[in-house]
Amino acid sequence: MGNRTIRVTDVTLRDGMHAVRHQFSVEDARAIAGALDRTGVAIIEATHGDGLGGSSVQYGFSKETEEDYLRAVCETVRNSKVAALLLPGIGTVEHMKRAADTGIQVIRVATHCTEADISEQHIGEARKMGLETVGFLMMSHMVPAGVLVEEAKKMASYGAQTVYVVDSAGAMLMGEVREKVTALREALPDEVEVGFHAHNNLGVSVANSLAAVEAGATRIDASLAGLGAGAGNTPLEVFAAVAEKAGIDTGVRLYPAMDAAEDVVRPRMARPVQTDRVSLTMGYAGVYSSFLLHAFRAAEQFGVDARDILVELGKRKVVGGQEDMIVDVAVELAKRKEVGAAGR
Numbered sequence: 586m587g588n589r590t591i592r593v594t595d596v597t598l599r600d601g602m603h604a605v606r607h608q609f610s611v612e613d614a615r616a617i618a619g620a621l622d623r624t625g626v627a628i629i630e631a632t633h634g635d636g637l638g639g640s641s642v643q644y645g646f647s648k649e650t651e652e653d654y655l656r657a658v659c660e661t662v663r664n665s666k667v668a669a670l671l672l673p674g675i676g677t678v679e680h681m682k683r684a685a686d687t688g689i690q691v692i693r694v695a696t697h698c699t700e701a702d703i704s705e706q707h708i709g710e711a712r713k714m715g716l717e718t719v720g721f722l723m724m725s726h727m728v729p730a731g732v733l734v735e736e737a738k739k740m741a742s743y744g745a746q747t748v749y750v751v752d753s754a755g756a757m758l759m760g761e762v763r764e765k766v767t768a769l770r771e772a773l774p775d776e777v778e779v780g781f782h783a784h785n786n787l788g789v790s791v792a793n794s795l796a797a798v799e800a801g802a803t804r805i806d807a808s809l810a811g812l813g814a815g816a817g818n819t820p821l822e823v824f825a826a827v828a829e830k831a832g833i834d835t836g837v838r839l840y841p842a843m844d845a846a847e848d849v850v851r852p853r854m855a856r857p858v859q860t861d862r863v864s865l866t867m868g869y870a871g872v873y874s875s876f877l878l879h880a881f882r883a884a885e886q887f888g889v890d891a892r893d894i895l896v897e898l899g900k901r902k903v904v905g906g907q908e909d910m911i912v913d914v915a916v917e918l919a920k921r922k923e924v925g926a927a928g929r
């Protein structure tokens with residue numbers, strides 16, 4: 586049985602930004618951060634959904650600058666620490682320095698699960714700046730546990746004090762979460778914590794987060810009302826209730842978390858976070874959300890079902906940056922459809 590005391594990182598103001606197209610105002614950020622602080626959550630992450638430097642033509646502009654969001658959150662909180670996410674290649678060391686100047690205490694450096702080596706410089710610099718430093722292995726469902734362990738060890742060797750198994754596509758079930766978290770827990774030095782970040786595309790984010798804790802994770806991500814990309818993240822208020830019933834101390838006070846979700850976040854949601862056919866297909870196929878728009882466009886162009894495209898991309902283990910394959914797959918599926926129709 587895993588550790589009974591864990592720390593939760595809330596991602597409403599970071600992953601949740603994807604769900605509102607990065608359009609929270611500074612006032613929204615203050616209101617949400619204040620409500621979160623009152624829940625007792627350990628860490629609050631804020632920034633563009635794609636992390637520092639994410640506000641751009643490519644990833645969509647956020648309503649306000651990242652420094653304004655971070656300063657507002659840092660000024661608002663009394664107890665929680667404040668974190669920012671950084672993807673090397675999108676965010677630079679310079680972005681990180683500017684974020685540190687706003688008063689954040691935690692940086693999370695995210696890479697694709699096979700590319701930990703690109704985090705070395707950022708993790709090293711973050712430690713020199715005195716930031717609590719976390720490594721974040723995105724799309725962790727795509728590789729076997731042994732590969733994930735090697736990548737996690739790299740992040741730990743660069744100085745990461747926690748390494749996360751990140752189920753970006755919401756594609757994992759509890760057995761896989763248990764296996765991967767256990768593998769990291771056994772392989773990493775005792776002083777390096779293991780974390781887990783879920784998405785709810787298959788409707789099992791809370792169960793997966795619980796499985797992660799049982800397997801030794803001491804850091805769990807969640808967001809108010811589950812606000813996040815795809816079908817959202819582990820809902821903080823639900824996880825707080827479930828963890829309490831399971832005898833796990835999250836430090837999150839249940840009623841303030843419920844009230845924050847209901848009174849502060851739900852009224853600010855652009856659309857409900859739900860397991861619709863798009864997010865469900867994403868979890869089922871195990872593909873990243875950046876493929877969705879392209880898949881739907883290609884589906885329309887070639888007269889095929891976007892879900893078939895996504896499932897095929899998942900089988901081919903396509904990664905971000907290989908969006909050109911979407912058209913290839915659509916063409917292939919359209920040909921198969923033609924041949925099938927001719928054969929009938």
Ligand SMILES: CC[C@H](O)CC(=O)C(=O)O
Binds near residue numbers: 600724751752814
């Ligand atoms: C693009 C960054 C991404 O949203 C990070 C994350 O939360 C995930 O991979 O799940």
Ligand SMILES: [Mn+2]
Binds near residue numbers: 600753813
């Ligand atoms: Mn996420």
